[in-house]
């Protein structure tokens with residue numbers, strides 16, 4: 001078996017021997033050390049874009065500030081998760097985010113946590129912090145890539161190709177679930193699901209038992225192709241599916257009981 005090498009390091013004064021390959025953020029979590037993050041999700045490849053998780057690393061006597069979510073532990077390093085340099089960088093990052101999204105509760109809470117009351121930068125009224133969680137979950141987990149980051153600098157945004165209705169979006173809503181600021185709104189109106197941020201609409205499926213619309217048609221189609229879930233079950237909403245399954249089981253065991 002390929003045993004992982006151990007590396008010796010210091011984190012916030014604790015001398016440790018840890019498995020090579022883990023990131024500083026993972027190590028901090030393991031040690032119960034809190035580091036704020038906005039663009040990180042355990043199910044996704046680290047992206048290091050929000051820069052809120054910065055820590056100071058001293059290697060061979062040289063200090064530098066790095067993003068802990070994608071910096072791997074190394075032999076002999078000393079990590080200071082709340083050094084003056086790291087905290088100063090976090091404060092500037094949150095000030096910039098506060099200027100971009102001044103009304104966002106999550107950003108306001110993080111600013112308060114970091115002792116930032118006001119921002120020196122010009123305020124905008126955006127609600128997207130460009131953390132990239134939405135398009136990464138769409139491509140890495142859902143496997144669809146309906147949205148992506150476009151443009152650079154001040155014009156950077158996440159959108160569908162040509163900002164048009166996406167014909168590959170399955171309407172699953174995973175992008176809205178991972179969004180830390182609630183910038184992605186999903187609305188079900190009768191037989192359609194609207195994703196305004198993506199200028200996209202998808203059809204909803206009507207339950208064949210109760211006639212309520214319950215899930216996006218393209219999402220159900222994608223499940224049909226990937227799993228052995230019975231087609232009949234996917235035509236019912238979760239409530240009717242449960243009733244249908246339990247009545248099918250009852251019918252199946254009934255003759256046995258009678259005999």
Ligand code: SF4
Nearest residue numbers: 138169170172173175
């Ligand atoms: S709703 Fe559309 S854009 Fe959002 S994760 Fe699902 S497929 Fe991607």
